[in-house]
Amino acid sequence: xxxxxxxxxxxxxxxxxxxxxxxxxxxxxxxxxxxxxxxxxxxxxxxxxxxxxxxxxxxxxxxxxxxxxxxxxxxxxxxxxxxxxxxxxxxxxxxxxxxxxxxxxxxxxxxxxxxxxxxxxxxxxxxx
Amino acid sequence: xxxxxxxxxxxxxxxxxxxxxxxxxxxxxxxxxxxxxxxxxxxxxxxxxxxxxxxxxxxxxxxxxxxxxxxxxxxxxxxxxxxxxxxxxxxxxxxxxxxxxxxxxxxxxxxxxxxxxxxxxxxxxxxxxxxxxxxxxxxxxxxxxxxxxxxxxxxxxxxxxxxxxxxxxxxxxxxxxxxxxxxxxxxxxxxxxxxxxxxxxxxxxxxxxxxxxxxxxxxxxxxxxxxxxxxxxxxxxxxxxxxxxxxxxxxxxxxxxx
Numbered sequence: 001x002x003x004x005x006x007x008x009x010x011x012x013x014x015x016x017x018x019x020x021x022x023x024x025x026x027x028x029x030x031x032x033x034x035x036x037x038x039x040x041x042x043x044x045x046x047x048x049x050x051x052x053x054x055x056x057x058x059x060x061x062x063x064x065x066x067x068x069x070x071x072x073x074x075x076x077x078x079x080x081x082x083x084x085x086x087x088x089x090x091x092x093x094x095x096x097x098x099x100x101x102x103x104x105x106x107x108x109x110x111x112x113x114x115x116x117x118x119x120x121x122x123x124x125x126x127x128x
Numbered sequence: 129x130x131x132x133x134x135x136x137x138x139x140x141x142x143x144x145x146x147x148x149x150x151x152x153x154x155x156x157x158x159x160x161x162x163x164x165x166x167x168x169x170x171x172x173x174x175x176x177x178x179x180x181x182x183x184x185x186x187x188x189x190x191x192x193x194x195x196x197x198x199x200x201x202x203x204x205x206x207x208x209x210x211x212x213x214x215x216x217x218x219x220x221x222x223x224x225x226x227x228x229x230x231x232x233x234x235x236x237x238x239x240x241x242x243x244x245x246x247x248x249x250x251x252x253x254x255x256x257x258x259x260x261x262x263x264x265x266x267x268x269x270x271x272x273x274x275x276x277x278x279x280x281x282x283x284x285x286x287x288x289x290x291x292x293x294x295x296x297x298x299x300x301x302x303x304x305x306x307x308x309x310x311x312x313x314x315x316x317x318x319x320x321x322x323x324x325x326x327x328x329x330x331x332x333x334x335x336x337x338x339x340x341x342x343x344x345x346x347x348x349x350x351x352x353x354x355x356x357x358x359x360x361x362x363x364x365x366x367x368x369x370x371x372x373x374x375x376x377x378x379x380x381x382x383x384x385x386x
Contacts, residue, residue: 007138007163007171009219011245011313016222020360021310025150091358094381097374099363 020099023084023106030081030125042088075120130314143172145344146198152179158190160202163249171249173240174199187220187227187239191253203252211367214302217244220251223306226367244307246316257303259353263320264301267328267346272339287337296330296375298368299323305362305372311355319355320347322362322372329375332382348383356380 047058063068087105090096096105122128143162148155156178163171176194183193187271188206204227205215211229218227219242221235232239235274247255275284306312306321320328325347332343347353353376362372 005137006165006248006250006256008135009161009243009245009247009249010134010138010140012132012310013134013218014222014242015238015245015308015361018361020358020364024357024359041239049371050155068366088358089379092380092384094377096373097363097377099360 019103019106023109027081027088029083030084033074035083037068037078040070040074072117072121076113076117079116079120080109083109083113083116097101129255131373132267137170141170141172143174146174146176148177148179150179150181152181154180154198156190156232157182159238159240160191160194160251161242162202162252162285164201165251185231185233187230187232187235187241188216190239191227191241192230198367203254212300214300215303217302217307217367218242219245224365226302226304229234229367231343237340242289246302246313247307252326255307259316260301260306260321260323263324264327267320267324267331267343269327269331271331271337272336273336283336287363290334292335293330295370299326299330299370300368304365304367308361308365309356310359311357315347315351315355318351320352322356322376325356325379326355326370326372326375329379332379344383344386347352347379353379353383 013100044058047054062071087096090105096102119128140161151212158176158178159173160176161171162174162323163169177200178190178193178198183189186209188209191202191204195204204218206228207213207215209216209228214226216227217224219225220227220230221239224244227241241253243249243253243255244257247257250256271351301323303323305326306323309322312321328343328347331337332340337343356373356376358373358377360373363370363374366372
């Protein structure tokens with residue numbers, strides 16, 4: 001039935017979110033953010049090679065509140081994507097498909113990604 | 129191209145409000161998706177006040193009650209009423225399920241009922257599943273044996289081999305899983321979807337079938353199989369408690385190790 005007169009039933013608008021579906025979309029989004037993070041790292045190297053005065057501006061940006069927010073965001077995104085990637089690898093090995101297990105592993109990924117981000121920044125600031 | 133919003137002709141408008149006429153205080157508010165092919169209008173969401181004093185426990189009982197007592201034009205599929213036929217699959221309270229299995233007592237507040245997601249609507253809660261049936265046909269869901277061999281007796285199966293079909297043969301093809309899957313929403317024309325892949329795996333796992341290799345080759349297509357990103361909406365929604373995500377994972381693993 002390809003009658004265009006017939007409406008399409010609602011989907012994303014009405015479907016309830018589960019831990020598993022939220023983590024799946026976050027995995028994708030963090031993948032895109034990681035790409036932006038990589039671009040930022042390359043830009044950093046390029047700016048470093050251009051000269052001191054340009055680098056001063058770069059430093060100003062990343063030391064601002066907004067800059068720090070972005071950097072911490074990048075760190076979290078990297079941590080989350082890697083951990084979530086491990087979760088996908090475990091699935092590929094054939095384990096963890098039960099809803100309960102998948103929910104637990106998902107929550108572990110969220111908590112450890114936040115924890116890793118905190119550890120990383122404490123370490124970077126020389127606090128541990 | 130992935131389209132997240134609904135097309136203009138599918139936007140849901142506010143519908144009629146059917147007030148309770150029985151004077152009962154035990155009321156449940158039920159919102160139901162309506163679309164009439166005979167009228168040239170957008171779909172709407174009607175609201176019914178349903179008297180639960182004289183009503184069974186299941187969402188299907190509410191639908192029957194509305195059809196019998198409030199609005200006889202309400203259209204939905206149903207048959208067995210006991211979760212065996214798979215006809216009454218619909219989206220209840222944001223999750224696909226069989227309305228005959230879902231107790232309305234488990235739903236707090238109002239109940240919202242829609243047809244299975246991302247399908248062409250035929251009328252009200254009836255959606256068009258012909259594409260899914262075509263895909264089901266494409267995996268050739270029957271036992272295949274080599275023609276050269278003549279089987280004069282039945283093909284015996286050991287207890288262990290029979291057990292490999294547990295969790296697969298119970299599927300009733302209600303389409304709850306496939307229509308819960310965002311990958312199937314966006315790529316329904318090329319991706320087989322969880323219901324059909326679970327069936328594919330059911331035949332791949334059958335010890336009596338002699339075309340396992342060909343079957344694996346058939347589903348090993350980038351879109352047919354690998355559009356599954358383990359979102360797991362399928363397993364969350366299956367009213368029979370089966371695990372299509374695991375079945376798809378098993379096919380992927382079989383392909384990777386064979």
